[in-house]
Amino acid sequence: MRDFYSILGVKRDAGADEIKSAWRTKAKSVHPDQNRDDPHAHNRFAEIGRAYEVLKDPAKRSRYDQQRMKVEALEREQTIMQQRNAAREAAEKAKQAKANAERVLEELARAEAEKAKADAAQAAKMKAAQQQAADAKAKAQPQANAGVKDEASEAAAAGAAANGSDRASAPGSAGGATGRSTAGTAAGPTASVGGTASGPEEAASRIFGDSPEAAAAAENLRREQEAAELAEGMPLKPAASPLLAPIELLSSLVRRLRGAPPALPEKAPDIYAEVVVTIADLLEQKSVSLMLNDGREVRVPLEGVTEGHVVRLKNQGLKFQGLQRGDVAVTIKVLRAERFIVDQFDIRTVLPITLENAVLGCETQVEGPDGTMVPVTVPAWSNSDQMIRIEDLGLPNGDGTRGALVVELRVMLWEKPDEKVTDLMRLMREGLYI
DSSP states (O other): OOOHHHHHTOOTTOOHHHHHHHHHHHHHHHOGGGOTTOTTHHHHHHHHHHHHHHHHSHHHHHHHHHHHHHHHHHHHHHHHHHHHHHHHHHHHHHHHHHHHHHHHHHHHHHHHHHHHHHHHHHHHHHHHHHHHHHHHHHHHHHHHHHHHHHHHHHHHHHHHHSOHHHHHHHHHHHHHHHHHHHHHHHHHHHHHHHHHOOOHHHHHHHHHOSOHHHHHHHHHHHHHHHHHHHHHTSOSSOOOOTTTHHHHHHHHHHHHHHHSOOOOOOBOOOEEEEEEEOHHHHHHTOOEEEEOTTSOEEEEOOTTOOTTOEEEETTOSOOOTTSBOOOEEEEEEEOOOSSOEEETTEEEEEEEEEHHHHHHOEEEEEEOTTSOEEEEEEOSSOOTTOEEEEEEEEEEOSSSOEEEEEEEEEEEOOSSOOHHHHHHHHHHHHOOOO
16 A cells, blocks of 8 residues: 655645645656656656645545554554564474473583592592502511511621721611602602693593683683682592593583573564654653553553654563563654644744844744743844744653753735835835936
8 A cells, every 4th residue: 555645755644734835846846847758757746646636635634544554553463473473483492492401401410420420430449549558568567677677687797897887888778778769659649640630621622622612611620629629728539530521521511501590581572553642741741541452551651752752661562471571662653733843852833923023023922832822032134944942841851851942933924915015125126216
């Protein structure tokens, strides 16, 4: 359905004079005589004529507006159905994503269980190794004592036949043996630790590759290990082998995933609507009612709004299972009054003045949007379309202030010609001849 208002380039609340002026302007610009090289000029000119024929007649315009409202309501219904289908598809996607997340968590839980079993086996092996070392030490102790006694006897016999220097060499030998034993004992654990060391960075690199996410995960795991060691003054558990390091990293990731708050469900599509209000409604700042297509009635607040603003009513839109409730987005449309036009938060009106008042200036009054008479000072030598702003008489803008009442001056001639004024104008145009 063609939009006659857009064809003429006027708003839907345009007055008869504005529609007539727009039709004349359009007709002149697209007239076939002015566009002889354009083969479509005749069609456009005819279309503008049809639009003006409908809109200039109040009865035809009313029927056209009603029919157009029905078409727009049908289009909104189709849009709502499309939004509902989109919401169902979003719900299916959310359900599939949830199933994938549960599967990943199950896999991580299995990995954590295997890691726990591996830790228990490692602890049992270490305990058995410690027990074997203790048994070996206990068996070796009597043999060591017997060897010391034999060496002492030999040293005593040698001391009887030799000088004091031979006796002094025995402690040095013992010290050398002790030093070698100590060195060997110290070297053993160091080599063992060096042979089995595998840092979180290396484990994360083996699992996830050399990516920033892997480095961050490894850094978090390393910090947790250092915090545990500092809390007790020693490691809480023995260092894991290279085979167990990936499981340790996965366990850390599982803990972080389980500790994260659950993601909010997706939001249902919003409902878009329009509400027509008067200038008096905007001045009073009261809420107005709006009937939605589903039969529900909602209240639209008007604090600090004007033409074209969108008021969003939270959680009053479509409601689907598994999704957050949508909003209602209401666009404000201001009904055009007979004498006033809304321009943002300003209210514009026209003040007709006579020629002598335009030249000499005057004190007059203009009707305000609330019906009161507002005094206006017209400066001398004022032209048509000159603007006079009267502050704080416009619409409230929400921050405690108001717009202005903008008075447009329009110089008007008398209804009947005046001979004196005609002679004066002729004199000004042609000059004075004697």
